[in-house]
Amino acid sequence: MRTLFNTLIVAGLTCLSLTTVSAQTPNQTTRQAMTDLEAKRPKQAEQTLQQAAQQQPSPESYFFLGQYYLKANQPDKAQAAFEKGASMEDKKSYLNQIGLGGVALMRGETGKAGDIFAEVEKRAKRKNPDWLYRMAQMYVIADSSHRNPQEALRLINKVLDDSKVEKKPGYYIVKGDAMQHLNKGGDAVSAYESALQLDAQNVYALTQIGRIFKNGKNYPVARDNFLKALSIDSTYTPAYDQLGDLYFLGRNYRSAAYNYKKVVDNSEENFDDTFQYTKMAFLAKDYPNMIAYLDRIKDNPQLKDSNPVRRMYAYAYVTDDYKKYDEAKQLMEELIKTTPEDEQFTMDYAALGRAYANIDGEGNDSLAIVYLTKATADTTENLYDDIAGIYYSKLKQYNNAARAYQQGIEWKEANNKKPVSQDYYNVGRSAYFGFTINKDSTLTGLADSSFAKLYEVNPAYTRGLLWRARINRYMPDDSANQRAVEFYQAFAEASDTDSLRTADKTLEKDLTEAYGFLGYQAYQDKEYNKAVDYFNKTLEFDPEHKTAKQLLEFIDKNKLATTGQNAAGVKTASSR
Structure with a gap:
């Protein structure tokens, strides 16, 4: 099995022939x-x-x-x-x-x-x-x-x-x-x-100097000479060609593609240059331009009905820009069928997996996961989020989704990419439902640690505290319930402001949950004054909250709260 980059880096670079002005x-x-x-x-x-x-x-x-x-x-x-x-x-x-x-x-x-x-x-x-x-x-x-x-x-x-x-x-x-x-x-x-x-x-002399420095791996000096040549003649394609090679060596595919495109656009129709550009646009994932130029040469005898063309079209077709999933599936199945396994790219399976993931049919989601998982052998792209998305949204296997999302975070960390708050939210939410719905009791710790990390990297998202409170309600240790109380309290303190409630109308529902739980816990602990306070806050957001109304009435009826609270203006069930 080969990675796409290793193959193209060998085939992609072309050396300029020495010509003389x-x-x-x-x-x-x-x-x-x-x-x-x-x-x-x-x-x-x-x-x-x-x-x-x-x-x-x-x-x-x-x-x-x-x-x-x-x-x-x-x-x-x-x-x-x-x-x-x-x-x-x-x-x-x-x-x-x-x-x-x-x-x-x-x-x-x-x-x-x-x-x-x-x-x-x-x-x-x-x-x-x-x-x-x-x-x-x-x-x-x-x-x-x-x-x-x-x-x-x-x-x-x-x-x-x-x-x-x-x-x-x-x-x-x-x-x-x-x-x-x-x-x-x-x-x-x-x-x-x-x-x-x-x-x-003399743009030729400048370009040749740059070429020599490029070959000597003195890339900054090489680039400066190429750019100087182009400042003199913006149509001089040898300088663009060499700049493209330079950026390709640095794996800056977008800049390489830009310069190779300049070669094509400033020269006469040339198969080799056009194909070189389409390969670089492919690596840069600039699929619209890739297809526009590939359409010009796809019927060339060197390319017609070839696997490189099938691959480039298929990879584009599974993106949101095209959504031609059936065509992509057909192209990739033809490619895999006609290519020995040791000549296939691992990312071919990613394209096939993404096609299956978007085609209705029994077993297609499972096939998508099989192919996408096989493609994870190529570490150049994070495919774990794709896999997790299928588990979560389609198969409702939240436990498997949580583990796949966590692998996505680990992939980012291994590839010097910083995980973002959404990553931790995806893991935590999936693990939460994996426990509550899929009954996977091994996921409570993963859910709690993910929500803790979510709040750490994005404290403005106060629901990180809410989710920690929710999962801690189910933790098996003796102090779990107390931790849930503390997280609900922290969430309420951070979120119950006029500005936040005005900006987010759905916040009232979550505050109702928090105050309702806190009131019930206070009632269970016989801290009736606290319970009254929390239940009254609950009723502010949900006047028909059944538990709050019932327990407030019970507390009032049995005179469990102090009269000092009523004197201070705190409403009980009877005073409402």
Whole structure:
């Protein structure tokens, strides 16, 4: 049996591929196109570069179009663009030849690529540092099997080590990328920081710095860099992607989902990103958004009629937002039937249990408890309250409800969650009825201690004293009745005020109970003056209280109370 988190933490994180922005491109349009490509807007980038090549055909415009196709892993289209650009170059220009070398590299023709690059390097000299830069760039954007970060470093260092060459941000970007591929994070950060000194708005450099710090578990610095990148470009999806990963690592699913949603909303339709977001919305229990985005991809061949989709819909359907319990039951039964037990999530049983709990039918409540109890093996969620609610409201097994509610408190304490007054009330009330109705004599102590805790954490709720008085009336020890008297007295003193009675009209009924018990106890103890006082208070709230009227009349008839009380204005039965 697996927990949901352990599975998703393995599958949920995705690593950003290293892409490289151009240095200082001929115009802002080209630079924006490259940013769009990084930000998962490839169609927009392609359209921009195609228009640039058509409207202002030049070796440079075709080079950038070809470079786009290389990054998009379309070597044939890249070759066509580079050949078109090469046909426009004079004999002293090698920009598109470099592009053709990149195509050869992508196709695994490393010898051919090496020959092209060697010829270009020989002719570049100091006058054409950008050629060396573009060759270095080709070595770092190639796929992993043909990438050569060492050669990229050799080429770009020839440029950077030349004091007479004007430095450009892109040079340091390439160096940073090469260092990352060599797992030299510190050197990569230094290179990206040098790029930022020349271009403080370079969101790629900021994001890559954040990425390195994230991988090094320096999360605050990583977050600051991602947020700075987004303050410059609020549509830059790689920064959102990395922020999502960062929050996911910290199990802050809501913040992770927010950032993954930004990736989807600011990029072109992409199955992987949309599915990643739906999984995170699922963990964050943001079911409305999860379903809205899952509906877009549920018929994708990778997901259609799959258990992950069944699970996500079912978990949502058993919530109060949807209440599609029959559909949830069907989905979960299909999932459990088609999944080996060791591949099932314990929380699957919670969804199935909640479905059964809300479907009418003989035995469904018992089945709900069976499945919910099985799901408690996953300690990430308190299911004991669900179980207790079924015992209490449906099966009327108050004794079992009390124990389940108590387990819910213990779950909270074990998971650093503070129980609230309602928790103690639920345990105490259930234990009280478990004793008085289910005749479970083992529950009086649990009821009393729960009501004591209830009043401790919420003294404004004076009925905590009332409930303690009630349960102590049934306690087996000799002093139990006296404790009941004390709790009824404390309740009456705390509750019998004009403001409380005005705010809560039901309080008079409880005060009637308290004064009636106190009067009867005083009568039993032959403290008739007290009894008269208490019975008169009882009749203030319930003029037809039978016991109070009868005993007051008896006391008056037999002259059991002192005449001093009548003189003081205390009414007896006859004076009423």
